[in-house]
Amino acid sequence: MSDKVTEFVVPFGTLPHIPDDVTLPQFILDSWHPTRPVNKHGNPVLIEESTGRGVHLSEVRARTFGLANEMKARWNIGEGQVLCIFSSNHVDYPIAVWATHRLGGIVTTANPNYTADELLYQLDLTKASVVFTFSGSIAVAEDACRQAGISADRIAILDSPEGYTGPYPTLETLIQEGLSKHPQFVERRLEPGEGKTKLALLNFSSGTTGRPKAVAIPHYAVLANVIQMAYYGQANENYGTATRYRPGQVVLAVLPFYHIYGLIVVMHFYIFAGFSLVVMPRFTLEGMLNNVQRYRINHLLLVPPMIVLLAKNPIVKKYDLTSVTMCMSGAAPLSAEVTRQFCERLPNSAIGQGYGMTELATTITFPRIDMHIATMGSGGQLLQGNVCRVLKPDGTYATYNEPGELLIKGPTVALCYLNNEQATKETFLYFDGKPDRWVRTGDEVMFNERAEIFVLDRLKEIMKVRGFQVAPAELEGHLLEHPDVGDACVVGVPDEYSGELPLAFIVPSHDAQERIKQDPAETDKIKLALMKHVTDHKVHYKKLAGGVYFVDSIPKNPSGKLLRRFLRDKARELKAQQATVEKARL
Incomplete structure (x- = not known):
């Protein structure tokens, strides 16, 4: 390997053995691993929220x-x-x-x-x-x-x-x-090594083109991530003096299990670590607060919009949340200001961020185990077994505190995108003629000397709305099916609660333009119709909550690729103007 390639790894610990001949239920329910703590508490694995029934x-x-x-x-x-x-x-x-x-x-x-x-x-x-x-x-x-x-x-x-x-x-x-x-x-029983190829999950991840892709995740990748989190978090009492991850505690399972964050981190890791999961079917703020108070919840795993509500909604003060000792945020960046406000509301709770993605099944970083309030702006510290490179725009590799695109390899890398060879080749890469699969994340990051990651921007086009991935190309394709749309470009605009909101720039079709010329009131009618066109056919977080704006043309490069960055800047200007107008009305 060239001396010019800086590879980032956590500066301590060696990941224990990962079994490659067991399935997930055999690992979680039937077998033993040195990273697993002995649970002497007899607490239930699962608790039904509505009845309190323990399983x-x-x-x-x-x-x-x-x-x-x-x-x-x-x-x-x-x-x-x-x-x-x-x-x-x-x-x-x-x-x-x-x-x-x-x-x-x-x-x-x-x-x-x-x-x-x-x-x-x-x-x-x-x-x-x-x-x-x-x-x-x-x-x-x-x-x-x-x-x-x-x-x-x-x-x-x-x-x-x-x-x-x-x-x-x-x-x-x-x-x-x-x-x-x-x-x-x-x-x-699986044959030795078979766990690395035998599929366990097909979870969906949005790509830069077209509809969501099915990520093929083998059993080995999931149990490897569980071991990584348990080892890093010192879940086994023999590992040290940390008390963050201990059997007998209670975690609120409010993150959806269909999402990779809830499925692997909450469902698999926290059960492995001996916690009781209070299973909450759907998130509401009052429901979450009631559950924290009723079940004396110790750990909260959330996404930034939930933390915004905890930090700012006055109803929070009516509840006893003193049982909470740890809050982990993931799926999207959490601002320093919201972190500070959260700490004022829940001073007993540690807080930090993790970073991951479906293609890495799931977490590659975790909140620092040695810090009550994690480094502001950090997405967590690398887990053992992960190796990262940061690729700069000029094709060279970054060193510490230099930005670039994150490339990562480790034991949790998924196999491929199901039945999508082109997308697989674009995301799962091979370097140096070696068999290691690297994931090209599309995220601009940098690392400090403590292997803490800082996510600066998304180089790929995916939006993050309330922690969920939304592919602009999917919405654009759907909008182009509408007869009033001649061309379309969807971008994300910043939003304090949701992180981003989809906003559509539309070139009206010839027929739509003629109707607008004859009756300017048609402008608003068409915009509402386009928003309804998306709302009626897509899940709620994909709706055009950022609005619809008409433009004369969509900027593109000579090869026809959308120049989305220009319209992102334009969207921010429009939102700033709107905020100024609304402020003047007050």
Whole structure:
């Protein structure tokens, strides 16, 4: 390797052995690892928010077996078959994931707020054969399954709503039927090394072009990330004097399990570390505050919009939040000002940020274990086993405190984008003629001498809205289907609560321009129609909350590529002008 290449690694510790011959449920439920603390507290693994019902480890194992047994008997689920979980959080969500894995199947998790079109796209791409949905999403699931060719007898309801008499079995029914049968399957042990290639998850990540892509994540990558977090966090008492990650504590599972942050960090790592997960189906501020007070929550894993509410909403002062000792923010940068305001509201709580992405399954940095308030602006310190380079625009590699694009390799790198060879080649790279796969993140970062990352900007075009990825190209393609749109460019504009909001620059079609000439009132009608066009077909965080602006042309380079940066600057100017006008009215 050239001496000119600076590689960033955490300056202490060596990552322990990562088993490559076990599946996720075998690792979490059945086996031992030196980074795992001995839990002497007897606390439940899962707690149902509404009732307080606790589910202990022995019951988790039994319910996982029962569900797997019935899935085999009823649907003959086996090696490589895909199950889609289209649901809000529920105490049986982990059961559904691990039961699928017991059978050798693959799980793809879908946002329960998706429209039928969005769910259909995911079902078609992953070739899912069974769908578990939530009682509140049945109609959408039925519509998407019908179009995908999934028969109605392969739909089940994850929750058990009171008085439910519908045609679909609930998971509770499936579990009890499975427990009443003799074993219908023999769970196999993976061959040595097989865990590195055997798919566990197909999670979706937005790219710079087109619709979201399915990230192929093997079992090994997830359990490697769990080990990384446990080792760095000193979860095992033998590792030192840190007390942040200790068995018997309680974490609020409010982040959605369909998102990689909630799925791997909350569901897998925190169960591995011996915490009880209070499972919250949907986020509301009052609901979260009630749960913190009722269940004496110790750890909060949140995204910046949630922390903004904790820091600024006056209702927070009405609740006892003294039990909270740690808050981790992820999915988008958290400002120093909001961090300071949070610390005033919850002085007992440490706070820090982590950085990760779906293609890295999941976290590559974690909040400093030795700091109560992490370094302001830092996205956390590298976890052991990760190696980073920072590529400058001139093609050379940056050293400490120099900005550039983040490239990373480590044990958690995903395999590829499913059925998307071009995107895979653009993101998963090979250097120096070696077999290591590097991920090109598209984020502009820099590192200090303590291996703390500072995320400066996104070089890729993805927006982050409330922590969720939104691809401009997806919205542009949808807008161009509307007859009133001649050309379109979508950019993100800064927003204190959401991080960014999608804003569309539109060149009206010839027909639309003629109507506007005849009647200027058509301008507002067309803008509202375009916003509705997106709202009706896309999940709520993709709506054009930043607005619609008409322009004469969309700036492009000679090859036709959108010059998005110019319009981002224009959008900021428009928002600044709007803020000035609104301030003058007050």
